[in-house]
Amino acid sequence: MKLKNWALLLVFGLLLSVLVACSGETEEAEGTKEESAAKEEKVLSFTNPETIPSMDPSLATDESSFIYLAATTEGLYRLDENAQPVDGIATDHTVSEDGLTWTFTLREDAVWENGEPVTAHDFVYAWQRAVDPDTGSEYGPYMMNNVIKNATAVSSGEVPVEELGVTAKDDYTLVVELENPTPYFESLTTFGTFLPLNQAFVEEQGDSFATSSDTLLSNGPYTIENWESTSSSWDLVKNKDYWDAETVQMDKLTFEVVKDAQTAVSLYESGKVARVDLTSDLVDKYKSNQDYVVTPDTFVYFMKFNQEANEALANTNIRAAISRAFDKEALVNEILNNGSLVANGLVPANFTPMPETGEDFREVSGDLVTYDLAAAQEFWKKGLEELGTDTVELELLTDDDATTKTMVEYIANQLSTNLPGLTVSIKQVPKEQRLDLDTSMDYELQISRWGPDFLDPFTFMNLWTTKSGNNFMGYSNPEYDKLVKETATKLAMDNVARYQNFLEAEEILFEDAAIAPIFQSSRAQLVSPKIKGVHVNPFGATYEYKWANVGSE
The missing domain is CATH 3.90.76.10 (Dipeptide-binding Protein; Domain 1)
Known part of the structure; x- marks a missing residue:
């Protein structure tokens, strides 16, 4: 009897050892699964x-x-x-x-x-x-x-x-x-x-x-x-x-916020981020890279003139002179070097077709304000005479990223060089601060941009109506207001007439030199x-x- 019981105990002990071992293997397997799941977490990192x-x-x-x-x-x-x-x-x-x-x-x-x-x-x-x-x-x-x-x-x-x-x-x-x-x-x-x-x-x-x-x-x-x-x-x-x-x-x-393009590229090359924007000085270095991509954009960059902040900017001739006094072709080809296009109007190219004909709105509207040094200096001379001065000092407000810094230094230099008596200083601030200064109209000149919110010229043209929540520069023209408002009211169901109004309104905007178009952006990236x-x-x-x-x- 005692022998039999001992045998049973031996069998039980062996069984218990097996169960404990199996349990350990199960826990280890579950732990491996959990580690594997953690490793397989899908994550992408960007700047x-x-x-x-x-x-x-x-x-x-x-x-x-x-x-x-x-x-x-x-x-x-x-x-x-x-x-x-x-x-x-x-x-x-x-x-x-x-x-x-x-x-x-x-x-x-x-x-x-x-x-x-x-x-x-x-x-x-x-x-x-x-x-x-x-x-x-x-x-x-x-x-x-x-x-x-x-x-x-x-x-x-x-x-x-x-x-x-x-x-x-x-x-x-x-x-x-x-x-x-x-x-x-x-x-x-x-x-x-x-x-x-x-x-x-x-x-x-x-x-x-x-x-x-x-x-x-x-x-x-x-x-x-x-x-x-x-x-x-x-x-x-x-x-x-x-x-x-x-x-x-x-x-x-x-x-992660990264303002320096070279730092961003270093992160990309080390595999820490999956997409970065390239500044002009990096495009030539990386344009043969298999990950190099140029993405056309519909953002239009322009200079805003605060007509209430400076007597000179309330003068149409002064604004017209500034609008024409910097070489935009050199800017996009040499400074930006990322596929961006010169902007000579407000509504971007390849954004919206004309009703019936299908022609691109930008082509039909044409170039409304181009780089023209002779014309710029003539407008400048008239403006100074009307102001009774031979010198003007202006401050240019911009964002503080690297690309904007290079672009703005170029524009400021062009203006100061091409318009005798003009001095342009630069004020660079974080974007959030610039937006606040824009809203409070606490600036003189400003580099801004606009990307469309919906697929219609109205998204650009409504910016500059007198009571627009984005105007913030003291510009007002009743005829412009009327033309734009009609596109959303009595002409709302007549697209042909709407687009004719848009064409006329855009022409008025640049006759008034309300803003100075600069370029339509593209993104040169490593993706x-x-x-x-x-x-x-x-x-x-x-x-x-x-x-x-x-x-x-």
Whole structure:
């Protein structure tokens, strides 16, 4: 009996040893799987030329802000790889016969980061907030005035925000009434100003809203992490609660502010980032690199003249002289050296065709202000005589990135050399500060740029109407205002007549020397072949990251 029991104990002991060993192997295997999963996390890293000026959809006005808003927030629609609107929070919409009432059906499976549903009320609140004078939005009035019913009256404080033509018929039906028929309204809804906001969350955050990751609420493909308003780096992390999370392939996208192009290239060459912009001095070195890419752009750079800041800039002849006194061909070919084009008008080339003929708007409108030293000096002489002086001192405000610095030094030198008696000093500041100085009109000359928000010349032409939320330079011409306003009102359904108005208005703009066009940009970049599905949009947010992925090089 004792022997039998001992044998049983021996067998049990051997069995226990096997089980313990197997258990150890299982734990080790699970640990290996976890390590493997961590190693397989899909991550792409990028540089950004500046900090993000704003993550508040109502207050954002610049390229960087709209890129990250598009990545973290879903509007009614978003742009696909062909820059066509595809389903976002809206799954469908109908338009009344007169084109004035748009009814959007919203999906019921979209939620905010805190688990609350995204509803029609979120759009009503956000759009009302964008045109509320107390918000101080530039883009709200710019995008919605003369488009959404009563937006102009609301933004000017004449009627309460509740009068804006946007209502929630129920939680998942949004009704938008337009002031005038707007054929491009669907594409307009993809833009950052039209993104929804969760009212309870925004009001709970108060003045802290959109100043850090903790005071933001995402409903889009990614959440933004490790970000504050002064951050020099941040992450986009896959939003697991996004309604279309299965489509989002990247676990994380990391971004670091790098203003020096050579530093950025060094990061690229070491494999730490997947895309960098090249400055002119680096293009020749890398244009034979297999990763070299030139991407045409629709951004137009121009010089703004603050007519209220300096007596000289209130003089049309002085402005006309400055507009013609710098060699733009040399600028794009020698200074920029990245495929950019000379701009001799406002609406960019290869952006929008003329109705009926299909000709490019820029070709039809032609060159309205070119480099012409003789003409520049003649205008300058007349302007100085009218001012009763032989000297003018002006300060040129610009961003502080490396490319802008080189470009501005060239322009300032050209102006000071070609216009006798002119002295131009340069003031370089971070982009966010420049935007603030622009809004407060605390500048004399300024290098600025504009990229289209939707596919229509109106996105450029409306900038310079007297009450535009982007004018900020004291320019006003009633005839210009009339022509542009008519394209959105009585001519809204007559595209041929609309485009004729645009042509006439653009001519007036440069007869008045309201701005000085400089160039239409292109991007010379090194882009890793492993990047897949990152779309470059011709309007709205420059980059679309929803469909980003990595593949074999």
